[in-house]
Amino acid sequence: MASAPNTARPYSQVAYSMSNGAQGAPTVPQPGAAPLLPNQGRVIQQGSIRVLCIADVRGNLRSLNDLAREARxxxxxxxxxxxxxDENSLDRIAEKTLRHVAQYSPLLTDHVKRQIGQSPAQPxxxxxxxxxxxPLSELPFFLNKTYSLEVPVYTVWGACEDVQVLEKLRSGEYKVDNLHIIDEAHSRLLDIGGVKLRLLGLGGAVVMHKLFDNGEGRTTIAGGQGTMWTTLLQMGELVDTASRVYDPTETRVFVxxxxxxxxxxxxxxxVTLKADFSISAGLHFRYGSSYNEFSVNPTLDHYRGKLAASKASFDDVWQTVKQEVEPAVAENDSQQKxxxxxxxLVAKMPSVAQGGNPFGGSGGAPGTGQIDESAFKNxxxxxxxxxxxxxLVLDVEGGRIGTEMRAQGFNFAHRTGKAAPHQPAQPATTASQPPQGPPSQPRSQQPPTRQNPSQSPATRGPGPQAIPNRPKDDVKTGPSEKSSTSDVKTNGAAAQDKAADKPQTPVERKPQSPIYGLFVKNVTEEDQVRAMIAEEDKSKVEKVVRSGQFFIVHFKSQEDQTAAYEHIAKEHKDSRGTSPNISIYQQRPRGGADRWGTDTRTTSGYRSGGASDSETGRGGFRGRGRGGRGGERGSRGNPRGRGGFGTPKGESATPASSTPAPPSADAN
Incomplete structure (x- = not known):
């Protein structure tokens, strides 16, 4: 492994030569930061090793131990x-950032989140x-040793962090055992499973107009008021660090x-870092994704176009601030470097999408940049x-890195049409606070949690909900273009909190008993229907009801319904055209024929449990709710953002109407 020169950096104001949490780290800041030595932070271990890659724990640090155990x-x-x-971050965080952090924090109670979502800007x-x-984070409980990390954690910082806390962790003032910060000055080397895994990291959001703004940061990192972003000097320092510790025998991971x-x-x-893998977050998908540029770009010119657009954005900013930046770094040789x-790095990027020579070199047309073929494909x-x-889990053994990707995904249970038996809605539950944290408000002093349609999907029962008394034509079909973050709940569906807060008397609808039956079509007489039922199931039939041109065979329980359907002759299950056909009966929710398997308060699209930034329309498409059928996908469906499709976890098609619905796809 190549050795690094032992020289100090005058542009770094704090010594970061020790790993965070290491014994013997200096308590007094030194005038320069010693470069990372090749063997610093190295871990040598034999056999199959599993490295868990995760994103956005949002302060729920105890979950790291749970996830590590679950993923082994x-x-x-x-x-x-x-x-x-830390405890003082609440005083420094801006109101807008606090609203965002609190809305999606796993540490806040559901009641507080609803109050924040509904509250106006003032107070x-x-x-x-x-x-x-x-509570913004459980980090204070790890700093005072109340909790500890069971496995080593290597992390960069994200877009919503406190820059002052990061500076204290990097200087050694704050220490958490097993916590290691990957930054532009520190890489980490894991020698595991026959692979030398070099971790190179860059934290913060990439915002072009902030690349030259240090904010409240006192060292080389930038941030302020509860947010953090990347600077151009950080990128330059990362390139310098990667070149100093370069070893061709290592596998490089860019985090x-x-x-x-x-x-x-x-x-x-x-590409400049010669990375073999990149691991990132920030898109808030329900599924992880893996790809290389060759697999997602139809042509090399398409890939060039993406880089050229980014370079153009950078050049606009650079030409604006160039006259101020160059004199500011003129007296500091290290910062100039x-x-x-x-x-x-930017100069090597293409400025035009079309190019002649496919992979760089002197034969390329002017402005086509230098594209690395190995990086493009590998x-x-x-x-x-x-x-x-x-x-994501990286399974390392024998010099080979395997991957396992796991996701909760979207809930498509509503498409089966097999509704669960009706149960009354359960009282709303709230997220638990850290047991060692500050005492929470006594229950007797907390405002009562009312049952209304704004409850999260996990706390709603599958039965009909009480909705405000309003005309049918006023039912919204999706989130409006002007809806704010607080007005969007699960998977882009419009929240009804404001309607529930109006002084209106809700119309309570009594839940109907579930119907267990078989749906029969293409027959004209009841005797024909009964003849298609197996002999052992005829005694279980309660009644046969004609509904329009169809028949519904009623049973007492779901078990009888399932058994009777299994005993139906195969030609009656799989028949097509005008032949007699039997399938599992699907109940429709109350409110009309165009709302199959959806919530009675909205007619647009599918919904998945939970809410994250993907439902706010951040960086994605927001549906316009075209009033089509909630269960259809296609030309009449509602295009969603990054939230995806699905019914909220724990929610099923609402039993209400006895009007027959078309059989499910698997029934045909």
């Missing part, structure tokens, strides 16, 4: 939005709620918060789902 992982790699907040969240009701698939600048940076590294990218929805 020896190490964790985390890609940002870790929850770097502020900090004035409305006490500190113990707004970022933003996705190189969407950020051309990061894509070019990963880092800036030169970063500008050289560098593999992994984008992770949020930790609450899925993970």
């Amino acid at each position: 992982a020896s190490y964790i790699v985390h890609t940002g939005d870790f929850g770097f907040y 502020s969240i900090k004035e409305r709620f006490s500190r113990d009701q707004l 970022t918060h933003a996705s190189p698939a969407r950020e051309g600048l990061l894509n070019q940076l990963s 880092l800036l030169a590294h970063a500008l050289e 560098m593999w990218n992994f984008n992770l789902a949020d930790a609450a929805y899925g993970w």
Whole structure:
């Protein structure tokens, strides 16, 4: 392994030569940061080793131990939005950022989240709620040793973090055992399973107009008011660090918060770092994804176009700030060097999409840049789902890196048409607070949680819900273009919280008993229907009801219904055209024939359990709710953003009407 020169960096104001949490780390800041030695942070272990890759734990740090046990992982790699907040971060965070963090925090109670989502801009969240009701992170409990990490965790920081907490962790003022920060000055080397896995990381959001803004950061990282972003000097320093520790025998993993698939600048940076893999987050999908550029770009010109667009955006900013930046770094040779590294990286990017020579070199047309063929075809990218929805495991053994990807995914149970027996709605439950945290507000002083349609899908029963008394034509078909983050709940469906808060008297609808039956079509007489039922099941038939041109055979229980359907002759199950056909009867929800298997309060699309940034329309498409059937997908469906499709977890088609619905696909 190549050795690194032992030289100090005058541009770094704090010594980061020790791993975070290591014994003997300096307590007094030194004038420079010693470069990372090749053997620092190395872990040597034999046999099959599993490395768990996750994203966005959002301060729920105890879940890291649970996920490591569940995935049987020896190490964790985390890609940002870790929850770097301490007891004083609430005072520093901006109101807009606090609203976003609180809305999706797994540590806040459902009641507080609903209140924040419904509250106007004034008064502020900090004035409305006490500190113990707004826990931003469990990090303070790990700092005071109340909890500990069971396996080593390697992480970058995300877009919503406190820059002052990061600086204290990097300087050694804050220490958490088994927590290691991957940044532009520190790479990590895991020697496991016959593979030397080099982790190179870059934290923060990539925002072009902030690349030259350090914010409140006092060292080389940038941030302020509860958010953090990447600077161009960080990229230059990462290139410098990667070149100093380069070893051709290592496998390089580029860990970022933003996705190189969407950020051309990061894509070019990963090529410059000679990365074999990139692991990122920030898209908040329900599934993880894996790809290389060759697999998702139809032509090399298409790939060039993505890089050229990113370069054009950068050039617009650079030409604006160039006259200020160059004099600012003129007196610092180290910063000049880092800036030169970063500008050289951008200079290699193509400025036009069309090119002659396919893979760079002097034969390429002007402006086509230098495209690395090996990176284009061999560098593999992994984008992770949020930790609450899925993970990636790198299984390392014998010099081979295998992958396992797991996801909670979307709920398509509503398509089966087999509704669960009706159960009354359960009282709303709330997320538990950290047991060692500040005492929470006594239950007697908390506002009562009312039952209304704005409850989360996990707390709603499958039966009909009480809805405001309003005309049928006023039922919304999807989120409006002007809906805010707080008005969007699961999978892009419009929330009805504001309607529930109006002084209207809800119309209570009594839930109907579920119907267990068989749906019979293409017959004209009841005797024909009974003749198609097996002899052992005829005694179980309660009644045969004609509904229009169809018949419904009623049974007392779902078991009788299932057994009778299994005994039906195969030619009656699989028949087509005008031949007699029998399938499982599907109940429709109350409210009309165009709402199969959907919530009675909205007629648009599918919904999946939980809510994240993907449902807010951030970076995705927002549906316009065209009033088509909720169960259809296609030309009349409602295009969604990153939330995807599915019925909320625990929710099934609502039994209400006895009007027959078309049989499910598997029944045919």
